[in-house]
Amino acid sequence: MVENRPILTLVSHLVLIFGVVLVALPIWITFVAATHDAVRMTQAPIPLLPGTHFLENLKATLFGSGLSSAEAAPVWRMLLNSLAMALMIAFGKIVISLLSAFAIVYFKFPFRMGFFWLIFITLMLPVEVRILPTFEVVANLGMLNSYWGLTVPLIASATATFMFRQVFLTIPDEMLESARIDGAGPMRFFIDILVPLSRTNIAALFVILFIYGWNQYLWPLLITTDNDMTTIVMSIKQMLEAAEQSPQWNIIMMTALLAMIPPVFVVIAMQKLFVQGLTETDK
Amino acid sequence: MASITLKDLVKAYGDTEVLHHIDGQIEDGEFVVIVGPSGCGKSTLLRMVAGLETVTGGEIHIGDRVVNELEPADRDIAMVFQNYALYPHMSVRENMAYGLKIRKISKDEINRRVEEAADILEIRPYLERKPRQLSGGQRQRVAMGRAIVRDPQVFLFDEPLSNLDAKLRVQMRLEIRKLQQKLGVTSIYVTHDQVEAMTLGDRLMVLNGGYVEQFGTPIELYDRPETMFVAGFIGSPAMNFLPAEVANGVTTLSNGAQLGVAQGQGNVVLGVRPEHLEPQEDGAIEVQVQLMEQLGANTLLHGALKGTDTEMVVSLPGHVTAAPGTEMKFGAAPENMHFFAPDTQKRIE
Numbered sequence: 001m002v003e004n005r006p007i008l009t010l011v012s013h014l015v016l017i018f019g020v021v022l023v024a025l026p027i028w029i030t031f032v033a034a035t036h037d038a039v040r041m042t043q044a045p046i047p048l049l050p051g052t053h054f055l056e057n058l059k060a061t062l063f064g065s066g067l068s069s070a071e072a073a074p075v076w077r078m079l080l081n082s083l084a085m086a087l088m089i090a091f092g093k094i095v096i097s098l099l100s101a102f103a104i105v106y107f108k109f110p111f112r113m114g115f116f117w118l119i120f121i122t123l124m125l126p127v128e129v130r131i132l133p134t135f136e137v138v139a140n141l142g143m144l145n146s147y148w149g150l151t152v153p154l155i156a157s158a159t160a161t162f163m164f165r166q167v168f169l170t171i172p173d174e175m176l177e178s179a180r181i182d183g184a185g186p187m188r189f190f191i192d193i194l195v196p197l198s199r200t201n202i203a204a205l206f207v208i209l210f211i212y213g214w215n216q217y218l219w220p221l222l223i224t225t226d227n228d229m230t231t232i233v234m235s236i237k238q239m240l241e242a243a244e245q246s247p248q249w250n251i252i253m254m255t256a257l258l259a260m261i262p263p264v265f266v267v268i269a270m271q272k273l274f275v276q277g278l279t280e281t282d283k
Numbered sequence: 284m285a286s287i288t289l290k291d292l293v294k295a296y297g298d299t300e301v302l303h304h305i306d307g308q309i310e311d312g313e314f315v316v317i318v319g320p321s322g323c324g325k326s327t328l329l330r331m332v333a334g335l336e337t338v339t340g341g342e343i344h345i346g347d348r349v350v351n352e353l354e355p356a357d358r359d360i361a362m363v364f365q366n367y368a369l370y371p372h373m374s375v376r377e378n379m380a381y382g383l384k385i386r387k388i389s390k391d392e393i394n395r396r397v398e399e400a401a402d403i404l405e406i407r408p409y410l411e412r413k414p415r416q417l418s419g420g421q422r423q424r425v426a427m428g429r430a431i432v433r434d435p436q437v438f439l440f441d442e443p444l445s446n447l448d449a450k451l452r453v454q455m456r457l458e459i460r461k462l463q464q465k466l467g468v469t470s471i472y473v474t475h476d477q478v479e480a481m482t483l484g485d486r487l488m489v490l491n492g493g494y495v496e497q498f499g500t501p502i503e504l505y506d507r508p509e510t511m512f513v514a515g516f517i518g519s520p521a522m523n524f525l526p527a528e529v530a531n532g533v534t535t536l537s538n539g540a541q542l543g544v545a546q547g548q549g550n551v552v553l554g555v556r557p558e559h560l561e562p563q564e565d566g567a568i569e570v571q572v573q574l575m576e577q578l579g580a581n582t583l584l585h586g587a588l589k590g591t592d593t594e595m596v597v598s599l600p601g602h603v604t605a606a607p608g609t610e611m612k613f614g615a616a617p618e619n620m621h622f623f624a625p626d627t628q629k630r631i632e
């Protein structure tokens with residue numbers, strides 16, 4: 001709509017600004033809280049302007065054991081755990097679903113469509129639904145308190161397989177035929193042609209899956225008992241519980257702030273490819 | 284270089300046979316065009332030679348090898364596709380080099396060959412560009428370059444010019460022909476455009492409904508079409524077909540006019556090309572003109588055989604004016620009159 005009505009422009013801007021403030025205010029308060037000392041944060045009214053303790057809090061949060069009372073791992077360790085988990089889930093899901101989609105689209109094997117529908121049905125079975133049997137399997141495999149236990153059960157992805165299947169179906173048959181005449185075998189074709197052609201879709205999926213992995217809460221809570229394996233998202237909940245006794249809001253807010261940064265960074269870094277991947281249609 | 288032999292070649296998809304017992308011999312260095320209407324099986328035949336379609340029956344020989352079971356890469360062929368099928372994420376250079384890289388040819392040799400081909404095709408300035416940064420004609424050249432660098436025994440083309448505009452098509456057509464003559468590589472070229480087929484091919488294989496109608500030089504096809512299909516397909520505007528009856532060496536047209544030239548006996552179809560009809564005072568073929576098309580070099584008269592509704596076209600050199608309704612008399616040289624049997628559609632001698 002290209003219209004030039006001042007009132008309309010004003011109103012739509014007001015609505016948008018209101019929306020931005022609504023979203024940004026809690027983040028701002030988190031940031032402000034992370035820059036004051038613990039004492040200031042317990043006094044009313046809560047501050048709305050940044051204080052002077054930012055670096056101090058950052059250091060205490062990253063390298064101290066988070067909350068002084070708890071025997072938790074330092075926050076840098078939790079960040080590392082979360083990062084490892086998110087990356088392993090994102091990469092694992094992408095690799096597995098690329099390969100499954102490749103098999104389903106380009107190979108004729110018995111019960112091909114059967115397999116496709118089997119994969120499809122797992123859409124109805126997210127971790128939360130199969131959590132007890134999955135836990136049992138992971139425990140029996142001795143993967144409790146390990147990165148494998150954290151990630152492997154989350155890696156299979158029907159959505160991503162389905163998406164890559166659609167991407168591959170848009171790639172003209174001549175591409176495969178050309179490659180065959182050029183003498184490329186199946187894996188060569190996959191690596192040299194298919195993967196580069198799906199580049200933007202892979203990037204878009206990576207963003208979504210990274211955030212999905214980063215935000216995992218229930219599964220890590222169940223599978224890790226060792227403090228060294230705590231993820232950042234779990235720790236925020238634990239800190240809130242601890243805050244009942246000794247409210248160290250500056251540290252809690254600093255942790256929350258740190259937990260937000262990697263997903264934001266991934267989104268910003270991949271933004272261009274991400275948009276291309278979701279909108280571009282031709283190959 | 285190599286010859287290609289097709290022996291009793293059959294292709295079926297499930298129960299439907301789309302190519303019926305094709306035989307043919309393509310000589311070393313020859314340029315053969317497969318031509319026919321849409322859906323007649325041209326692409327299927329070409330793709331069988333390429334190894335992209337399985338062979339249901341019969342044999343394909345390239346050189347002295349039976350290649351039925353060989354992978355496309357092992358047949359020593361190169362193919363140019365209608366939509367070029369360039370790899371969009373690779374530069375022109377990488378596109379051309381890809382097949383050579385897979386064959387583990389040395390870097391220097393690859394560069395030498397790619398640049399040589401690029402010079403022949405005049406695409407050197409574009410070597411580092413991506414295909415989407417090229418025009419249709421340039422992409423077409425790259426696709427040909429990709430075929431050339433491989434230095435194959437056989438070139439296969441599947442309607443490589445049909446995505447280009449008319450002018451560029453004529454230009455590229457000539458270039459393909461020159462290139463093939465220079466390189467002397469045995470080539471099979473598929474098209475549904477009979478003008479393209481006539482200008483390019485040493486010999487033409489006319490396919491119709493999965494059968495070979497005729498396999499010969501353009502002039503043979505034009506002068507002595509073996510079937511009514513070939514007669515109607517080759518030449519533009521298409522040959523006129525007049526139902527007629529032959530008795531005692533006299534041909535009687537459906538309006539009663541009689542000609543002294545005849546072949547066969549009983550019901551026949553007389554075929555005369557529009558450009559072979561000459562105005563004659565006592566011509567037996569009388570045409571009632573309905574429409575006139577002035578093309579500059581020649582004039583087309585559309586009308587009907589007088590007294591019937593058999594449509595006819597006459598092509599006369601230069602400028603001719605004829606008002607609608609005019610009746611004109613034409614004759615034709617005996618060697619330009621073709622007789623066909625209406626039931627088998629075959630030529631009668």
Ligand SMILES: Nc1ncnc2c1ncn2[C@@H]1O[C@H](COP(=O)(O)OP(=O)(O)OP(=O)(O)O)[C@@H](O)[C@H]1O
Binds near residue numbers: 296320323327328
């Ligand atoms: N995969 C397939 N399964 C079944 N029938 C097929 C298949 N591929 C082609 N055909 C049939 O085979 C016949 C020949 O097809 P082909 O593509 O060779 O035609 P063509 O002569 O190249 O036509 P065009 O000029 O339109 O490209 C067609 O009737 C088509 O319907």
Ligand SMILES: [Mg+2]
Binds near residue numbers: 325326327
């Ligand atoms: Mg075709």
